[in-house]
Amino acid sequence: QSALTQPASVSGSPGQSVTISCTGTSSDVGGFSYVSWFQHHPGKAPKLMIYDVSKRPSGVSNRFSGSKSGNTASLTISGLQAEDEADYSCSSFTSSSTWVFGGGTKLTVL
């Protein structure tokens, strides 16, 4: 159950787009369409931003989008806004019928 690999940090200026990657294996990210992305702030409950690779829950801005290629999933945030500054984590279902998270990525809006 190794954690999925995410960059520790990414940054972008307001209005730009940023992409956060989430790399796993064929036993998790590559093998299933059950990748999710969460936004979280210290002391608060995580918020689901993307589920099942590319689906967006109601109420989540369409500036957030998800995709997957092979063993790597990606979260893209377009039209970056100051309020997007947060930690982002990915998760995936695995072939062991367990779930695994990434280590988290801190997004800084410059």
Next chain:
Amino acid sequence: QVQLVESGGGVVQPGGSLRLSCAASGFTFSSYAMHWVRQAPGKGLEWVAFIRSDGSDKHYADSVKGRFTISRDNSKNTLDLQMNSLRAEDQAVYHCAKLGSPGITAAGGFDYWGQGTLVTVAS
């Protein structure tokens, strides 16, 4: 609206036990699988345990297997996590989370989370 409220956290000595609870409301609890997820200070999220909607299937992270037990009471809309043989590395905020899709599936993501309850393991 969906609400998940955890309780039971506190300070416990290494080797001790603690039982966490999660009170659910605002949805048909018995239709959804539930999870426990934790976050240690300064660390990322870590998945801990899963229980199917009817309680018939349970899975655990290797780090807690044999020490933690997940259970649920669909008549009371509660989810529990019994934690035994606690270690320093178990110190974390523990969140309960609801799976987004009903039934026997892994789909839907963790669509609702509780605020979490803090477990401190210290002598």
